[in-house]
Amino acid sequence: MLIALLPGDGIGLEVITETRRVLDAVCGDRLTYEEALVGGAAYKAMGHPLPPETLAIARRADAILFGAVGDPDCDSLERKLRPEQAILGLRAELGLFANLRPAKGFKELVNESALRPEIAGAIDLLIVRELNGDVYFGEKGMRKTDAGRRQGYDIMSYDEDEVARIARVGFETARARRGKLCSVDKANVLETSQLWRDVVIELSADYPDVELSHMYVDNAAMQLVRNPGQFDVVVTGNLFGDILSDQASMCVGSIGLLPSASLDANAKGLYEPIHGSAPDIAGQGKANPLATILSAAMMLRYSLGMAAEADRIEAAVAKALAGGARTADLGGTMRTAEMGEAVLRQL
Ligand SMILES: NC(=O)c1ccc[n+]([C@@H]2O[C@H](COP(=O)([O-])OP(=O)(O)OC[C@H]3O[C@@H](n4cnc5c(N)ncnc54)[C@H](O)[C@@H]3O)[C@@H](O)[C@H]2O)c1
Numbered sequence: 001m002l003i004a005l006l007p008g009d010g011i012g013l014e015v016i017t018e019t020r021r022v023l024d025a026v027c028g029d030r031l032t033y034e035e036a037l038v039g040g041a042a043y044k045a046m047g048h049p050l051p052p053e054t055l056a057i058a059r060r061a062d063a064i065l066f067g068a069v070g071d072p073d074c075d076s077l078e079r080k081l082r083p084e085q086a087i088l089g090l091r092a093e094l095g096l097f098a099n100l101r102p103a104k105g106f107k108e109l110v111n112e113s114a115l116r117p118e119i120a121g122a123i124d125l126l127i128v129r130e131l132n133g134d135v136y137f138g139e140k141g142m143r144k145t146d147a148g149r150r151q152g153y154d155i156m157s158y159d160e161d162e163v164a165r166i167a168r169v170g171f172e173t174a175r176a177r178r179g180k181l182c183s184v185d186k187a188n189v190l191e192t193s194q195l196w197r198d199v200v201i202e203l204s205a206d207y208p209d210v211e212l213s214h215m216y217v218d219n220a221a222m223q224l225v226r227n228p229g230q231f232d233v234v235v236t237g238n239l240f241g242d243i244l245s246d247q248a249s250m251c252v253g254s255i256g257l258l259p260s261a262s263l264d265a266n267a268k269g270l271y272e273p274i275h276g277s278a279p280d281i282a283g284q285g286k287a288n289p290l291a292t293i294l295s296a297a298m299m300l301r302y303s304l305g306m307a308a309e310a311d312r313i314e315a316a317v318a319k320a321l322a323g324g325a326r327t328a329d330l331g332g333t334m335r336t337a338e339m340g341e342a343v344l345r346q347l
């Protein structure tokens, strides 16, 4: 099976290196890789953050393993040339509309969580984030007001089909887990959210076995910290899901722990940590590679039909943590490669 390997920028390279070692140990030559430049690295070498060659490799691969994009050197570029356009472009071009971001506590880490141990111990939720629409992909620009003042705008919109297809993913995943779905919106203010809520309620007739609730996003942010154990599956839009998933990572212990899958209608997927290129620690061997290693496990399970191998990797990560493996984000002193080795030892 062919994997498109896209390390990207900053710590993306470091966390992909460790993940590749783990995949080699578990899958050997059953996986082959085509590596390509993406993000700031691609812009610097080829003048575009998502060169056609990279997109072609992503299209023909069975799955895509992605590090992170983002490079401060590119901050002054016009928006369409910035590194982040690469990940947005891949999501749009490949129709990766369903972003699954699981946040599951490790019992060994309850003391590293930002929450009290008894609350952190209860977190086991899945954020199902819509990934092809919302304010991310609406018309945007910069214009002048009648008074001659600069005005930036980004149009937020969802149509009912976009809402329905992600809501179905929410219902189906809730059905396969603990049967609870919380739809998060801002229906007290936004028309997009009112439509979102209406469509979710209409669909719920097909899922009488799923217990549906609705929550405004501001309350959801608070409830995630107060009592994350109340959530099973959370389905939400692109922007709210982006923010809530970073927040959920600190309930578990670190942003360096949360993996993700971005799936199309046929479960072809891109797999990446939820974090970015972390320029503040890039190149220093400080990054926690576990989010990417766990993303690779999701890849094996969802796109490659290798569930037993995925289980092995997840068990090895849990054992490494149980054995005291800690990078700096978890209050320890291990370097990125040492954390990779701690996982390898458990395999
Ligand atoms: N999917 C992606 O490629 C993606 C995701 C998020 C941000 N970004 C981009 O990354 C760049 C940096 O953004 P940011 O600083 O807001 O977010 P970030 O996630 O890169 O970093 C936020 C903070 O968390 C820390 N951190 C992140 N991952 C870590 C890890 N694995 N181990 C230890 N610490 C970790 C960083 O050091 C930083 O202090 C920006 O260009 C942004 O657009 C890309």
Ligand SMILES: CC(C)[C@H](C(=O)O)[C@@H](O)C(=O)O
Pocket (backbone or CB within 6 Å): 084, 087, 088, 242, 274, 276
């Ligand atoms: C880099 C950025 C475009 C991206 C997003 O907002 O989706 C990131 O924050 C993420 O969570 O993957």
Ligand SMILES: [Mg+2]
Pocket (backbone or CB within 6 Å): 242, 243, 246, 274
């Ligand atoms: Mg994000």
